């Protein structure tokens with residue numbers, strides 16, 4: 001019976017666009033290759049789940065949209081976990097948090113579920129965008145920098161992703177920096193999150209990493225002076241809140257010219273640090289899944305099943321939604 005067995009849970013953390021979905025695809029395949037059924041809980045701050053398009057249809061998936069599981073909809077997380085276990089009896093659950101989630105708060109949500117359902121939290125896998133972290137490390141400031149730091153500190157295992165975007169010297173520098181922030185978690189350099197999954201599982205099996213995360217969580221709780229919820233008035237000193245993160249969702253009226261769209265994306269303000277969407281271009285036959293992460297655009301040919309509208313979601317800080325809207329309108333009008 002599903003309620004008798006213990007379901008292992010993995011939390012996938014990492015800033016917006018770092019490569020969580022890229023890793024998730026490999027992680028899911030890994031379990032399936034062993035004849036196991038993985039289930040996924042996907043959390044997006046926008047109101048459309050585009051990452052879901054990248055995960056195979058037969059994978060049971062729960063979507064938690066329009067909020068971040070570490071805050072506004074955290075209370076729902078334990079119920080989603082319990083519901084998924086009862087409905088699908090998966091062999092393993094993977095939670096992909098929004099890129100702006102604070103993993104400590106997700107740990108709290110998962111621990112809450114453990115009160116009434118048998119789960120085994122295996123650990124937090126944090127994916128780091130090398131190029132993005134390097135730039136913010138050089139600047140040494142900003143909420144995004146602090147959030148990345150927290151995601152790294154909470155990790156039981158770290159993937160230093162996108163090493164193709166930095167040099168060897170820079171990789172060495174980052175490795176030193178990250179090891180200072182989290183000395184317990186093994187750090188695996190990767191391109192497109194290609195890592196030895198057994199290696200990751202092995203490192204999570206010894207519980208050292210998770211112990212570090214839990215130690216960090218309880219340390220923060222003590223310094224907050226209260227347990228559980230971190231939304232008290234003094235919590236902000238210890239936790240990066242992200243009320244400043246903005247999302248603009250633009251549903252398209254029709255196909256766009258690909259060249260004009262690429263030009264528009266190349267000129268996006270720096271404050272927009274992540275965008276994704278599904279588009280039809282007037283000058284190409286196929287539809288595309290569009291990605292933009294730390295100033296790098298990417299287009300993947302797709303043929304989505306069912307009704308998927310043409311839409312682009314822009315995520316960032318303090319950017320002008322109306323300027324983006326006007327730009328998109330101009331593209332629609334040609």
Ligand SMILES: Nc1nc2c(ncn2[C@@H]2O[C@H](COP(=O)(O)OP(=O)(O)OP(=O)(O)O)[C@@H](O)[C@H]2O)c(=O)[nH]1
Pocket residue numbers: 014015016017018019020021022023051098099161162163164165190191192193274291292293296297298
């Ligand atoms: N250059 C480079 N790009 C990568 C690498 N890994 C992933 N990407 C690209 O980075 C973009 C974001 O990858 P995702 O896996 O969607 O990132 P994510 O963390 O799931 O993003 P959110 O769900 O928005 O937080 C995509 O365009 C990927 O193709 C890498 O190692 N190098």
